[in-house]
Amino acid sequence: MSWQSVAQIFLWLVFLYVLAHTAIHLALNWLAWLSVRRHRQWMLAGGGLLSPSGLEPPISLIVPAYNEEHTIVSTVRSAMQLAYPDFEILVVNDGSKDATLATLIEAFDLRPFPEAYRVQIHTERVRGLWWSASHRNLRVVDKENGGKADAINAGINAARHPLVCIVDADSVLMRDSLLRVVQPFITDPLTVACGGTVRIANGCSVTAGFLTDVGLPRTLLPLLQVMEYMRAFLFGRMGWSPLNGLLIISGAFGVMRKSVVIEAGGYLRDTIGEDMELVVRMHRLLKQRRQPYHITFVPDPIVWTEAPEDLRTLKNQRVRWQRGLAESLWKNRALLFSRRGGTAGWLAFPFFLLFEWLSPVVEYLGYLATVLFAVFGVINWMTALWFLLAALAFALFLSSFALLLEELSYRLYPRMSQLGALFGALVLENFGYRQLMAWYRLVGMAKWITGRQARWGTMQRKGAWQR
Amino acid sequence: MAFLFPSFTASSGLADPAAGQALLEALIAFTVVVGALSALLALATVALRLFHNTREQSRKLFRERWEPLLFEAMIDPPAQAPVLSRGERKPFLELWMSVQSHIREIESENLNRLARALGLEADALSLIRSRSLENRLLGVNVLATLRTRAAWDDIERLIHSKIHPLALRAAHALVRIDPARAFPGVVPVLRPGREWAPVQVAQILREGAEHALEALSQILDRSQPAEAQHLIRLLSLLHNTVILPLLRERMRRGTAPEELAEILYALGRLGGPADLERVAGHLGHEHWLVRMKAAQAIGQIGTSGDDVRLIPLLSDQSWWVRYRAAQSLMSLPGMSDTRLRAIREGLTDRYGRDIMTQVLAENGAAA
Numbered sequence: 001m002s003w004q005s006v007a008q009i010f011l012w013l014v015f016l017y018v019l020a021h022t023a024i025h026l027a028l029n030w031l032a033w034l035s036v037r038r039h040r041q042w043m044l045a046g047g048g049l050l051s052p053s054g055l056e057p058p059i060s061l062i063v064p065a066y067n068e069e070h071t072i073v074s075t076v077r078s079a080m081q082l083a084y085p086d087f088e089i090l091v092v093n094d095g096s097k098d099a100t101l102a103t104l105i106e107a108f109d110l111r112p113f114p115e116a117y118r119v120q121i122h123t124e125r126v127r128g129l130w131w132s133a134s135h136r137n138l139r140v141v142d143k144e145n146g147g148k149a150d151a152i153n154a155g156i157n158a159a160r161h162p163l164v165c166i167v168d169a170d171s172v173l174m175r176d177s178l179l180r181v182v183q184p185f186i187t188d189p190l191t192v193a194c195g196g197t198v199r200i201a202n203g204c205s206v207t208a209g210f211l212t213d214v215g216l217p218r219t220l221l222p223l224l225q226v227m228e229y230m231r232a233f234l235f236g237r238m239g240w241s242p243l244n245g246l247l248i249i250s251g252a253f254g255v256m257r258k259s260v261v262i263e264a265g266g267y268l269r270d271t272i273g274e275d276m277e278l279v280v281r282m283h284r285l286l287k288q289r290r291q292p293y294h295i296t297f298v299p300d301p302i303v304w305t306e307a308p309e310d311l312r313t314l315k316n317q318r319v320r321w322q323r324g325l326a327e328s329l330w331k332n333r334a335l336l337f338s339r340r341g342g343t344a345g346w347l348a349f350p351f352f353l354l355f356e357w358l359s360p361v362v363e364y365l366g367y368l369a370t371v372l373f374a375v376f377g378v379i380n381w382m383t384a385l386w387f388l389l390a391a392l393a394f395a396l397f398l399s400s401f402a403l404l405l406e407e408l409s410y411r412l413y414p415r416m417s418q419l420g421a422l423f424g425a426l427v428l429e430n431f432g433y434r435q436l437m438a439w440y441r442l443v444g445m446a447k448w449i450t451g452r453q454a455r456w457g458t459m460q461r462k463g464a465w466q467r
Numbered sequence: 468m469a470f471l472f473p474s475f476t477a478s479s480g481l482a483d484p485a486a487g488q489a490l491l492e493a494l495i496a497f498t499v500v501v502g503a504l505s506a507l508l509a510l511a512t513v514a515l516r517l518f519h520n521t522r523e524q525s526r527k528l529f530r531e532r533w534e535p536l537l538f539e540a541m542i543d544p545p546a547q548a549p550v551l552s553r554g555e556r557k558p559f560l561e562l563w564m565s566v567q568s569h570i571r572e573i574e575s576e577n578l579n580r581l582a583r584a585l586g587l588e589a590d591a592l593s594l595i596r597s598r599s600l601e602n603r604l605l606g607v608n609v610l611a612t613l614r615t616r617a618a619w620d621d622i623e624r625l626i627h628s629k630i631h632p633l634a635l636r637a638a639h640a641l642v643r644i645d646p647a648r649a650f651p652g653v654v655p656v657l658r659p660g661r662e663w664a665p666v667q668v669a670q671i672l673r674e675g676a677e678h679a680l681e682a683l684s685q686i687l688d689r690s691q692p693a694e695a696q697h698l699i700r701l702l703s704l705l706h707n708t709v710i711l712p713l714l715r716e717r718m719r720r721g722t723a724p725e726e727l728a729e730i731l732y733a734l735g736r737l738g739g740p741a742d743l744e745r746v747a748g749h750l751g752h753e754h755w756l757v758r759m760k761a762a763q764a765i766g767q768i769g770t771s772g773d774d775v776r777l778i779p780l781l782s783d784q785s786w787w788v789r790y791r792a793a794q795s796l797m798s799l800p801g802m803s804d805t806r807l808r809a810i811r812e813g814l815t816d817r818y819g820r821d822i823m824t825q826v827l828a829e830n831g832a833a834a
Contacts, residue, residue: 011490015497022501041600042632042664053665054704055697114828116821118786131828160790187663189693383487386494393502400508407512411519419516423509 007369007378011387014366018394021355028239029401035242036299036409052179055186058086059178059255060159061167064151065091068169069098073107075169078210080135084178087165088137092155095124095145104140108132113139121153121266129158149267149274156258156266165255166275172201172211172304173253181255184296192286193256193279193295195249197234199412200226201304211304214412216421221314222307224433227425229307231402234299241297245348247283247328249295251275253303260286260293271331273324280328283344284335301412315440322444325357360438360445366391367435392430399426529558537566540581541574548584556590557602560609563587567612579613588615595621604636611640619644626656635664639671646675654682659694669701676702677709684713692723699726703733711737718745724754731757735764743768747776755785762788766795774799778810781819789818793826 061079065072072091079089093101104110113131124146132138141158143151156164163185165178174180177196184191202222205213217223240246249256254275261267264282267274279295286293308314329336329352335345336353366387374384403422406412413422536549551559563582567575582588587609594606595618607625610618622644625637638656641649657668676683683702687695702710714730722730731749734742746768749761762780765773777799780792796802796810804827811823 008487008490015490015493019497041630044601044604044632051666053669053701055665055700114821114824116786116789116818116825136829186665186697187659189691379487383491383494386491386498390494390498390501393498393505396505397501397508400505400512404508404512404515407515411516416516416520419513 003378007373010369011379014362015390017362018390022394022397024351024355025398029405031239031242033405033408035238036405039299040409052085056085056179056182057163057185058161059084059163059165059182060155060161060258061087061089061165062152062155062159063089063091063167063169064094064148064155065096065100065169066094066148066151067096067098067100069096069100069103071169072100073103076104076108076138078173078208079167080138081175081208081210082173082178083175087178088139088160090139090141090155090158092141092143092151094143094147094151101140101142105130108138109134110140115158118157120157120262123150123154123157126154147269149269149271153266156261159258162258163255164258164261165253166251168252168305170306171252172206174211174302177253177302180300180302181253181298183298184294185255188294190292190294191296192260192282192293193249193254194298195246195254196298196302197300198229198250198252199301199304200229200307202307202309204304216413216418217307219309221311222309223421223425224429225307227399227422227429230406231399234402238297238299240348243343243347244294245343246295246297247280247344247348247352248276249279252305268331271324271327272320273328276324277328277331280332280335284332287335287338287340287342287345290340299409301410315443318437318440319444319447322441323448325352326445326448329353329357360441363438364442395430395434396426399429526558529555530562533559533562534566537563537578541570541577544577544580548581551585556587557594560587560590560605564605564608564612575612582613588613588617592618592621595625600630600633603633607636607640611643614644616644623652626653631660632664635667639667642671642674647678650675650678651682654679654686657698658686658690659697665697665701669704672701672705676705676707680710680713687717692725695722695726696729699729699733703736706737708737715745724752724757728756728760731760731764735767738768740768750776750780755788758783759785759788759791762792762795766798769795769799771799771801774802774810781814781822782816789822790826793822797826797830
């Protein structure tokens, strides 16, 4: 076979890949739009009256903490102000080396507590439980270091309520976040897990741990991530919810039925993407058992997170995400095309494998091959150019669609100047940023293949928007 | 142009010129179509934003002009109704409804008079016949506030709407207009489902659940245990003892554990000594949820002698049953710290002692 034939087959395959990716994204965006519209109709008619009805199941809010002495008190204080009828806060101190526990003891008047602690998921040794004399719904589990997943598992063991909500210590919530995310559990008894839409907090105003004003970041890197979150993490994934094919519930904020998490064995300690892995495992186990269930998603923005503002932190984050994705898919590969796999096994899993996990490889192979083929005269420069233009058009299309959906639904950034900035980001991200993210993901793949150890993810946070 | 459309002027350079040309043409077609679509989407986004901003601006101006009149009319309705142009009638209704949702009943009645004088009932009626959900919701809300009996048939049709939130709104409107007439017909709409809105359902039931007992009983018969559980919880939250006969009857007939647990919870909140034996009969139920709710209810309606019923549950295999039994022991009338400690010391089961220690600590009564 000649080089020309190889190039011809290869380029056709890449083109078909892009075509399939476009078609699937179109379908997902359409589904996302339908579910947003339905949700908004429900809200418009008063279904989303955000006052408690009395049916809200009690929730245990679990906050895993490792070396958080500077932020943990404000995190707990903001959690205490959540508008929800019945919830407890469980901070799990995962063997912090700093004064996390001492800070909590002092701030909340913690006392040792003779808890009848039930070990339902094995964890590192629990040294003791503390109970706040000043805030009766606050308890602290003090345990030996075992990693984030282990800390969450200890929190689940100590949780008293049927629903557990896992919150990152640095997530910015809204007062009604819990009320919103719990609605699917009230209206649909088959709901076993529900995630909320994560948005970027950089540029917003945050007072006492709550979001008070929505704004756009003033620097380029987080602004590009706003567009990316909108495209990939909002409408791209929301489409899976009505199909019951949602494979990710962000670790920043998600609610799960405790009994199902315990039956699934809790969070895995040896994975870096423990949030996604648990959701995929729940799909696999519940499908195997033929137990009807729904894993769902609330389209309203209910949790805000700080996006990395420097490349090093961004790289760490993306490498971690890609490794987490690979681990989650690999550990639950039995779900792929399994007889009872349903939408999760037959559509969502292959999609994540082909278009999320493999996409940086295809993207880089596409770039490299196109340039090399052109340099060595296998194809002419015009074909190479049109290839790159097609990739650009594809990216612009996905982003424009996401921006239109945002305009039709939430319109979180109401000023014309903000819309202009988003359009700027939409175009700019194609010239360097997208390629850089694909590169970081390639690094993540390489690290997963070489099997380096997982550990607590640390992030350089500025928190300049917090007051 | 030759640069933009090379398929007409140059080959792709690939081995099979025809296949190469096909690839090039496919690439160009894809890029042009997708690029044009992107541009269209971007234009649509900008157009939508401009339209939205213009609408918001005109609403603001409208509000500034008419809000003072509405505030005056709340206290002293004008002798002569103002004249509204055709285009102003819907925005006026929106503003009228928005003001109505924030005021007291007497002020609301004055605004109702103004609306009737302006003939807004006819506008609301035409709104509920339109296709737009927003318009229909506005129309239903206005007619419910005005309690317009003439709109009964039109609103009744909406309770069969496939858009469940609209059906619920319509049901609420009918109940506000005439609860006795409305309830039997609207109860099926209250059945829990994927688009259920519990706050609204509770509001509807609050308007007069006594008119709906028979229909509710039938709905409960046809509901899944989890749905029945929700409905009973909502009924018990109404603090209306009129539902007690319904609950007792369902308990007598025997129901699924989830529903039974909810009935026990309701009896604990609303029942009295007459229900004590009925509740205590479930302390040994095979399902832990039922035992737990029974123990909890004993803590609310039990007497000082009921500690003997609860002590065995301190050794129950379920943590939650032990926990609720210990809490209920504490809330029994006449229970003292000394007695509670004596109960703890008398327990031979480690789990029972642990849970008593915990609950004593929670109540600040630990030794």
